[in-house]
Amino acid sequence: MDDDQDDLFPRANVLRSVLTFTFLHWLRRPAIVLLCTLAMLAGTLTEIFVPLLAGRLIDAVGAGDRAGAIHAFAIMSALGLAMVVLRHLGWWAIIPLTLGMMRDVAQEAFARVQRLSTEWHANSFAGSTVRRISRGMWAIDTLNDVLLLSLLPSLTVLAGTVVLLGLDWPLLGLGMALGAFAYVAVTFGLATRVLAPIARLSNQWDTKLGGVLSDAIGANAVVKAFGGEAREDERLSRTVNKWHRRTWRSWMAFTWAGSGQLALLWLIRMGVTGGALWLWQAGRASAGDVAFILTSYLLVHGYLRDVGQHVHMLQRSVNEMEELVQLHDEPPAVVDAPGARALRVTAGTIRFDAVRFRYAGQTSPLYEGLNLSIAGGERVGLVGPSGSGKTSFVKLIQRLYDVEAGQVSIDGQDIAAVTQETLRRQVAIVPQEPVLFHRSLAENIGYGRPGATQAEIEQAARLANAHGFIERLPKGYATLVGERGVKLSGGERQRVAIARAFLADAPILILDEATSSLDSESEAAIQQAMERLMVGRTAIVIAHRLSTVRALDRILVFDHGRIVEDGPHDRLLAITGGHYRRLFERQAGNGEPVLLQ
Template identity: 40%
Template sequence: MALGGTKGRNDRSTMRRTLHYFWQVTRQKMGAFVLSIVSSVGYIALLTFANTYVMGLIVDRVQASPVPAGQVFTVFGPYILALLVVNAVGQTLSKLQDYSVYKLEINGSYQLSRLCFDTLSNQSMTFHNSRFGGSLVSQTSRFVSGYSGLVDVVTYSLWPTIASVVLTIGMLLPVAPSFVAVLCAMLVLYVALAYRMYKRILPLSAQASTAQNKLSGVLSDAVTNILAVKTYGREDYERGLFTSADRDAMAAENRNMRATMRRGFTTSALITVIMFVVSIFVAGGNAWFGISAGTLVMMFTYTYNLTMRFNYFNSMMQRINRAFGDAAEMTRVLDEPTLVADAPDARPLQVREGAIDFEHLGFHYPDAPADEDVFRDLNLHIPAGQRVGLVGRSGSGKTTLTKLLLRLDDVQEGRVLVDGQDVSKCTQQSLRRQVAYVPQEALLFHRTIRENIAYGRPDATEEQIVRAAEEANALEFIRRLPQGFDTMVGERGVKLSGGQRQRVAIARAILVDAPILVLDEATSALDSESEALVQGALENLMRGRTSIVVAHRLSTVASLDRIVVLSHGRIVEDGTHAQLVAQGGEYAGLWNRQTGGFLEGDAE
């Protein structure tokens, strides 16, 4: 019971937070929002109630006494003119209703999409590493569509329904108070019953949306890694995972559908009872209460329209359920704390020389056991302009150290300083714009080679882009491509070979010309010939810059100013290549065991 109560409170809290986000973007178009209310109420008031009222007057006039053929337009002319005006204005309001919906949805889609993008792009790598990218895309799409769906149902169903209730009571109360009393009692019963069932169905809608997002994540994971799927012949296995997720999604949708249908049958039965009561009043209204024929037409038409509105109440609540269910997961993502966030008073990082200090560093990953620290009281000083190699076995913390420098994760203890400035007190963008980062796996967009090289410096000239490609030993293969620099590289650069992708990434780093350089296995994907050529470019690139080179090919770091050996998150050796080999310690052992320039099993 306690668990169910907690879950119910969580669902209600999520719904309130979703309404908060939706209302924030709606407030930006308050004019359109007010117009949606006015046009919806006016549309119903005129085309349903005013039309029927005028027709009731016509029926009463016809019943009062015969009208000669020559007097038709004289007697009924005002009624005809009234109907013309009512319908013309009503149709205009209908179009204004559509216009207000377009304005709200266009603005909402833009603002909410940007909100989701900003939130996701500012989240830490720990956040992204534990989630499917495809699922986040699906959640964003559903969040935006949830807003559009809610705007539709509120404008086209909720406001007209509320207006119908108020106008029906207001128009019929003076002529049939007893009927209105019975009608109100039945409508209150209907709403109470429908709302109670709605609360039960809301979690089912959220479950259905969650299952659909999981299905999107499974599909995205398989498509993203399609090469692995095919080369290992695991199509059947991935199909099994997809089928299982698909079944779960279908089962969740079926549970939601069955609950919705049960609610529909219950509410439809109550609508039938209401119409039965209406038929009795219409049949006996004149005999029992002296109600005129025109008024009886009004009673029937108003009540019939109202019951049809409430008959669609089932569909309206289902669509509201769907909107909140679709938005639920992204709402929870938006409410998650940002693990790596800029301080309120964060200032841009000013790099004058490029000295780096790791002071009393303590760090463990949030999803790791509390006693499994990556670093504990680690200290490392890198003078400005020094070229430092980080080596060690897998899991020693080499790549993690560079991520902490880039502030892709935040330390739990100690500080990371650049020129004496604590990076946690600087803006993240200013920090990363001062560091050229080349990872082991080249990070390329499905854009042209030119765009990929110029990504860190979009204002670069064509000459600068070409020179960077040449220094990275990429110009020759680029010019051999049919579209040259305009070649689209495919998702994650799949149209290029591993060595080609890496050289494009190195060209990007060369073009950025940042004072600090981080190379994380930057040459590991290159063949021996390309590596030799690129090494020369990297030597030039590192000259005068503070450089951190993570490598398992020790030949890559042998010529650097200094080599730091990490083991289990601690610095165990520190010196030049010659000094460390002469010491005969861990580095010397690694050097001696290498065959063909590779350290067996060492990849982070």
């Protein structure tokens, strides 16, 4: 079975959830929505009476009633002018409504994505997420136009015309009502039960296509390094071919649906025309009445034909907004507790009390009853093989995840009871692979402290041994670093990250030591800057080379989520058969090397 077979069936409540999302945004601007609605309704009602007046005009001309003909013409002209003014007012009103909604949706979606969990971001393509937001944002433009400028006038014309015809010829009005109802029902049925699932699948592959493109382009340096251009071309080709098949099926389905609806419209036209002729032949309708009936139907026919397009556009915009609404409904994994207060750090003491933690999808916890205390100002190294729990330890300090049981506290304050913003402002991080914005060097360093002066930024760069290479650049601190800092070397990016941490001046410092892959000159400069940065702070260093933790106050040795050894370098090295000693000897060349990540 096709992997995507389940996606061929419509999901329940998608239309309702998207429309609810839209209406809630309308409620933020009730005055402009009401103005647009009333203007479009009034403008449409003027059109309904034009066929009636056209019939009277013809009867007046046939009877030689000059005054009656002029009177009918004058009213038709006035209604036409009113229609133009009212429609213009409706079109004008929808501009601030739609732009305001698009702005709100983009900002709120961005804010939601920024606050989603680290795990969510690790499992999501950045390009796909951007596509979901931008496509959904522009779908609001289509949805508002369809609902307020298209469907509302169309349904008003249908209802008004059926009422006017029914007042004089009930059977004819009933016939037109049944025909219009059948057409609208078929249109909605096709859109929601047939076309929507196919279009949804096409959109999913459009999102995947954006993700594949973003992934390959963002990692172009790796592609070039391994001569992988042809492989990436082939990978994209597989995705594009799948997208092509899904989109072809979607477009062909829309084509067949459109042809079927057009045929149904012609059947309704023939029925109404035949009914008008029968009424005339039976002497129950004058020539003007026939003109009124046929003109009314032509008006209805145009709107009915457009209803099909409007419903298709409605369903397409719903499909395109579906992923945005899902994103809006995605619950953040970590939220501030009600009444959360600001974290106040005095000494910088960190405690883990009986902490139990597991990642989503894991059957057994990584930590079970973890107890640990790090004194304020203490410099602690974390060592152990890959997957032993070092990185998870610092992520819990940052509260990137919540613990299942127990408590992580800073200076006696449960970090689950303080705001995430104030917590993370008190924790400066220098990651192993620094991520920089595609902004200037000054902006990247200044990110550590909003509002920092240029002098403060430059001082932080000096402390990080970054000022020298920055000054040698043609534009100095105004130099753009490229996406994720690609224009800088690894050592330069590391020093910028350290400068950012210096500027943040946080009492707690986390260093993911990354000097092992650098040249000796860069390593020496970064090591010196890191040692300078640790002074007077509670420092936690994830060590990849044991030589970097010798001078630290204390070393924690992790193994399968447990701290198996705890103490300074010399004492741990003296333990015969100890974990730390074994790791140290392997790195010293007495055994197989171990990468401590």
